[in-house]
Every structure is written in structure tokens, then in C-alpha cells.
Amino acid sequence: MTPHQLERYERHLALPEIGVAGQEKLLASSVLVVGAGGLGSPASIYLAAAGVGRIGLVDADRVDRSNLQRQILHEDASVGRLKTASGADTLRRINPEVVVEEHPVRLVGANAGAIVQRYDLVVNGVDNFPTRYLLNDVCVWLGKPLVDASILRFEAQATVYLPGQGCYRCLFPQPPPPGLVPSCAEGGILGALAGTLGAPQAVEAVKTLLGVGRPLSDRLLLYDALGGGWRSLRRARDPDCPVCGHTPSILEPVDYEHFCGLKEESMVKEVLPVEAHKLLEGNPAIQFVDVREPWEYEKVHAAGVKLIPLGEVPDRVGELDKNRPVLCICAKGGRSMKACDFLLSQGFSDVTNVAEGTKGWVEQGLPTGG
Numbered sequence: 001m002t003p004h005q006l007e008r009y010e011r012h013l014a015l016p017e018i019g020v021a022g023q024e025k026l027l028a029s030s031v032l033v034v035g036a037g038g039l040g041s042p043a044s045i046y047l048a049a050a051g052v053g054r055i056g057l058v059d060a061d062r063v064d065r066s067n068l069q070r071q072i073l074h075e076d077a078s079v080g081r082l083k084t085a086s087g088a089d090t091l092r093r094i095n096p097e098v099v100v101e102e103h104p105v106r107l108v109g110a111n112a113g114a115i116v117q118r119y120d121l122v123v124n125g126v127d128n129f130p131t132r133y134l135l136n137d138v139c140v141w142l143g144k145p146l147v148d149a150s151i152l153r154f155e156a157q158a159t160v161y162l163p164g165q166g167c168y169r170c171l172f173p174q175p176p177p178p179g180l181v182p183s184c185a186e187g188g189i190l191g192a193l194a195g196t197l198g199a200p201q202a203v204e205a206v207k208t209l210l211g212v213g214r215p216l217s218d219r220l221l222l223y224d225a226l227g228g229g230w231r232s233l234r235r236a237r238d239p240d241c242p243v244c245g246h247t248p249s250i251l252e253p254v255d256y257e258h259f260c261g262l263k264e265e266s267m268v269k270e271v272l273p274v275e276a277h278k279l280l281e282g283n284p285a286i287q288f289v290d291v292r293e294p295w296e297y298e299k300v301h302a303a304g305v306k307l308i309p310l311g312e313v314p315d316r317v318g319e320l321d322k323n324r325p326v327l328c329i330c331a332k333g334g335r336s337m338k339a340c341d342f343l344l345s346q347g348f349s350d351v352t353n354v355a356e357g358t359k360g361w362v363e364q365g366l367p368t369g370g
């Protein structure tokens, strides 16, 4: 180590569990952080500060102003930039010695193996189930430790999947039905909760890289921010797991969107806002449903629309008549597509999604409010 490094990492060197040998190990190691968002921000910042030699950031998104409440890799001036570029700049400012690699792509079956292969360990900061299952499977196949966490509203969980000691599929063999678990955009999230779990991800990553302490690999750590309590559940490898079990049946990437119920051969029709408006004028029997959250509805909504937030659709489906057409709208068309798919699965036969959502509706100058 250089004199500069001896000074920078002095507090690590003072720890017998790290010392010079441990710090040199960190400097020679590499971590892939998937998702430069809420969890990936604190995790990657602490890993860069700790002197992990090479850090990869995977994220296809651009910084949105609504990210800034929790994604501390990015700042106000970064809005509109690629998250990987904005995040890499932040990490380089914190520790110029760290090599930061930018992967501005969406992780899919075709690219995940090649990216994950290049790193010693993976930190999971993804926000959707298809990528979560894909990343899990790829880490099992490549024998990479996966430091996992997820956060929503006021609750969080974290664990570490070490090769041969179980995986995400052992714990959650099946994804929840589509639409059941809201995204952070729908359900909301306390910003600081990202730090509450992202920082321990960095801790577990450092422990795993150094092989010190008791890894979180036999427990699922649960945190309830409102109650202010931590607890942990024992977890173990499932010998029948289709990916990491004794006789695995899944040996290569599957269609994860399909597995998570997000890409059925859709029977949903889609129309642009202008066409949707024409349909509504021509057929008073159409049930027009806005599946956004109440606060979004209050800001602006299409005239004559009924509010049923996506998360409430399963419970309130009885309010809609299966024999009449349904037209679903949300902000941009994504959530309403989930609602349409759900309605089809419940026996509705005439279901139409409004592409471009309320945003398009307003931009086209169609009637609002009321």
C-alpha cells in the first residue's frame, strides 16, 4: 500500500479482522451493484469509501426528480442523466482510487452472465421480481455470493446467499401474483429506509469478501421502521430447489417476465387517449377506471373516470361488471396494463388499456376533472 492508502484506510488497518492484509484484499476485489437506486446508493458509496478496488453499477434508467428523496448517489443537477454515469461520478469523487464500471443496461438473460462473471460478489438493489429471480439464478450458476435486500413503504428485509447455502428461490419458490406487491412508485417508501438496509449490504459484502464474522447467510433479517424493530428468521437451503437443489431443473435463464406473470400472451387491447375518449363518447356502458393512487388522481384525472388504485383492484373487482367493457388508465400505461391483465384473469372479456395514460390524456387536451 502507498503512504496515501495507509492514511486513507487507517481505521480499517486498526481492526485486527481487517488489517493490512484485509485492506489489500479489498483493494484487489470487485463488487457488482445491480440497481443504482435506493439500496445501491448507500451500498456502493460505502464500498467505494472502503476501498473495494473495482465497482460495477448496473442500471438502465435515468435520474428522475422523484428518485432524489432516497437515492443519494444522485443530486438535483443529475436529473435526466443516466444513473450509472451520475453514480459513477459520485463514487469517483468519494474515492478516486476505485475503478467504477458503468453498465447502463437492463439485466436480462442474454447479458447477465457475462456481466456478473466479471465480479467477485453481487449486491442486489433491484426493484422488480423478474430481475430479482434472474440475478439469483445467475449468481447460483456462477457461484457468486449475492447480498440481497428489499425495501417497501416502512419495511425491509436482507440476507446473504452464499454459494451452496441456499438461494432466493429456496425462500420464495414462486413470485407473488402480478400486481399484488406494489412497486415503490405505487406503494411509496420512506427515503431513509434505503440507507437502513443499503449500508448493512455494504457491511455484509465486506465481511464476505474478507471471510470474517458470521455472514447473514442463515438468516433473513427483517426491519420494521414504524415499529422500530429488527428481527431475524432462520432460513435454510431447500434440497428440492429448482436452481440450487440436488437435482436442479432450471439450468439456464428462463423467460423471467413470463415466470412472474408479467408477459402472458396479452388479450388486452390498447388505444391512445384520443381513441379512448371517442370510445367513451360512443358507448356509455364502458367502465372507465383510473388505477393510480389517490394523490395522483387528485392532481389531475380524466373526466368521468372511477378511481380504483391498482393495489385495491383484486378486492374491489366486484364493483365492476364483467359483462361490460372496461377501459383502464394510469399515469403512463404500465400499471393500467397490469390491471387489464388481472381483469382478464378474472373473466372480464372486453378490456382495453389506455397507452400513454393520463400524461397523454392531458397532453392531448382531453377533458379532465369533474
Ligand SMILES: [Zn+2]
Pocket: 166, 167, 168, 169, 170, 171, 238, 241, 242, 243, 244, 245
Ligand atoms: Zn435455491
